[in-house]
Amino acid sequence: MKRTMFALVLALAAMAAHADERVVGERMADGTGYASVVRTGYGQAPDRGRLLMVFEQDGMAGVPLWESRDEGAHWRFLMNVTDQPHAGDKQWQLRWQPHITELAQATGDLPAGTLLLSANATRNDEHGRVYVEDLQMYVSTDGGKSWRYRSSIVQGGGRPEDKDNKGVWEPNVHRLDDGRLVAYYSSEQHKGEGYNQLLAHKVSADGGRSWGREVWDVAIPGGVQRPGMAIVARLADKRYAMTYENIDGPRNGQVFIKFSRDGLDWGDPQRHGEPVMTLSGFWPSACPVLQWFPQGGPEGVIVVSAQRAGGGGDEGGRSLYWNNASGRGPWWEVRAPVQKRSGNIHAGWTQALLARGDGSFLHVTSSSAADAPEQASRNEMLSAIAPLRFDRYEAEDAELTGAAVVPDPAASNQRKARLGQGESRLRFLVHAAGGVHRLSVRFGDLGLPAAPVLMVNGARVPAAIDKATDGQLATVSASLLPGFNTIDIEGGDHVLDIDYLQVDGDAPASPGGKGK
Incomplete structure (x- = not known):
């Protein structure tokens, strides 16, 4: 009887552990x-x-x-x-x-x-x-x-x-x-x-x-x-x-x-x-x-x-x-x-x-x-x-400096990066074709107004802020080099949550084969 009850407890615990999936x-x-x-x-x-x-x-x-x-x-x-x-x-x-x-x-x-x-x-x-x-x-x-x-x-x-x-x-x-x-x-x-x-x-x-x-x-x-x-x-x-x-x-x-x-x-x-x-x-x-x-x-x-x-x-x-x-x-x-x-x-x-x-x-x-x-x-x-x-680069996948990954069911990948104030940064290495691209950052503040700072290959690029979307969106147009580009999102006056960086403008490859 004790073994049966123990097995039942284990089964219920296993079900509870996966109930939130x-x-x-x-x-x-x-x-x-x-x-x-x-x-x-x-x-x-x-x-x-x-x-x-x-x-x-x-x-x-x-x-x-x-x-x-x-x-x-x-x-x-x-x-x-x-x-x-x-x-x-x-x-x-x-x-x-x-x-x-x-x-x-x-x-x-x-x-x-x-x-x-x-x-x-x-x-x-x-x-x-x-x-x-x-x-x-x-x-x-x-x-x-x-x-x-x-x-x-x-x-x-x-x-x-x-x-x-x-x-x-x-x-x-x-x-x-x-x-x-x-x-x-x-x-x-x-x-x-x-x-x-x-x-x-x-x-x-x-x-x-x-x-x-x-x-x-x-x-x-x-x-x-x-x-x-x-x-x-x-x-x-x-x-x-x-x-x-x-x-x-x-x-x-x-x-x-x-x-x-x-x-x-x-x-x-x-x-x-x-x-x-x-x-x-x-x-x-x-x-x-x-x-x-x-x-x-x-x-x-x-x-x-x-x-x-x-x-x-x-x-x-x-x-x-x-x-x-x-x-x-x-x-x-x-x-x-x-x-x-x-x-x-x-x-x-x-x-x-x-x-x-x-x-x-x-x-x-x-x-x-x-x-x-x-x-x-x-x-x-x-x-x-x-x-x-x-075309969407998740913030939690970036190089984190003064930042932490936090869960959020409403985020693009159900996680986001919490960016501290001061010397904090998310670094993205983005591979793209050369030319002008539209960069968008979905973010949110924690009650104290703040906005991210975008740096593209070392140069600051002023962003337009749209607060009418789900969350807030910082958008810029920037010239990217062919190959890898360094895009940094730096902290503002207060803590920010960053969901993703989106990079628009690359054409797809010519099909060279078939997916299995």
Whole structure:
């Protein structure tokens, strides 16, 4: 009886801890996490323009495949893609870390428009615990109506909870410019060599029928740090970018980004790359997904989602991080369309973001259940469609001097920077095209009249104050240099709350590719 009451108290406490998380998004289906979405565009005409989505579901039914024909507004279930090499063996199933993509050009004997689905097939022991993993690839040449097994990329073994397991995880497959396929994945097979987990890739020259030798991309010696969950995207300048999580590093779960000219050479595997981080020190953490979109300026914008955040960032992982300088310089936050409920580590585990034709974005992620937030098996997939502001620089992400971050549900990202009087400052490093831009600062005083002072590349620019808007708006026109510009907001006679700096005037990039 005491144990039952104790469990009830814990459950009620967990529910109360997440009661203030206002959930935004439409429930699609039961699902633990790991959403992946692709827009078809290269197959047969009737199948073009559809969205196809896969994700992890609880149990042993396979990988669910869903379809939308209206840019994500409505979805319908198509089938479960199941393990074919071990068909009939109830201990095997295709189930974890699915990734779906489409071939824009032929590779091997696979024509353009072929769908590729890679996922982790697992085998359970007699107690229902995973002890073998097999990263498999499947292909569909009829728009996802049927699937056939293509190959095994790499196999591993051991229960995930065991420290000495030799598991393999998280396949991410892409076509290279020369027609070969590359599969990125995480490997725990080198613990004896001093690598707790590392990121590697293999290349296929025959359309995924067979795979070459393993090449390491991120491998941190010492037996502690665990780089994992690599996702790769193509940028406007044709470089490849990779994000990954660094579990058990100095900042647990911190997201890093690396770059490659050919998708194969990522530099010294022992180098982490660059941290994804705001000027104020916030950083996304765990389960990152990287994508590029032709918005936000002449170089487009890189957007990174993550399961949570560190350094003072939103621990619920309800923000996206963006950079419009091809990964150079600081990162900035924008509120995610789906506002998930946290509660377990699978809520928000690998998310999907896709640009729609009307300029808005489809966002899909997993959220914990209201009545059982700690049970990943009860998670649900949520979707939402909303615009994203890549011209708005949140004040809480700026370099803070004599300022503090405070919560505010009415603020742009539900937080703002409180700027003290005297020697106080918010510094923004803004990447923009040259020419005249309109700068707007949304602010509010705390009862004692005050207004911010704007400095653009060291020069003070007088601002017009509009008190008729929601809050107050200080607006200037200023000439910005091509590249990075320093914009400072300095304190007034009294304390001020600064919500954001908005920079208007940059044209979008020419589309250089498609968001996954």
